[in-house]
Amino acid sequence: MYCLETVIAGDEVLRRLAGDVVDARIVALHGSLSLLPMTDEYFDAVAVRGSPISQALRALGVRRGSHLDEFDAAGLGRHRRTEDWLVTPNE
Known part of the structure; x- marks a missing residue:
């Protein structure tokens, strides 16, 4: 892959x-x-x-604080890697 x-x-x-x-x-x-x-x-x-997404989130008022970036601060960090979106039949 x-x-x-x-x-x-x-x-x-x-x-x-x-x-x-x-x-x-x-x-x-x-x-x-x-x-x-x-x-x-x-x-x-x-x-x-900052990434384009972080820049957009910042423009919407999201602040990084102690998080990795604005993406993580908005609770989206769990979706950062698309391979984590896939569920295999055995799961």
């Missing part, structure tokens, strides 16, 4: 998120969506200002 961490949104949104990260790669998907892989370089760049 391969897990890919990415941001999926419209191309214009991803170009703004990529900002000045030289190696950021935006990949077109079906329809009007594209994806931006969370490479180490891109992750390091956004870690300073």
Whole structure:
């Protein structure tokens, strides 16, 4: 199994998120969506200002406090890894 961490949104949104990260790669998907892989370089760049989701949650009034980030502070941390969403038949 391969897990890919990415941001999926419209191309214009991803170009703004990529900002000045030289190696950021935006990949077109079906329809009007594209994806931006969370490479180490891109992750390091956004870690300073927070992930796009954390930035949105901050704009909605969520405060990080002692949590890892705003995503965790909002109680969403348990959904951080998509492989944890799957339930195998033996569970």
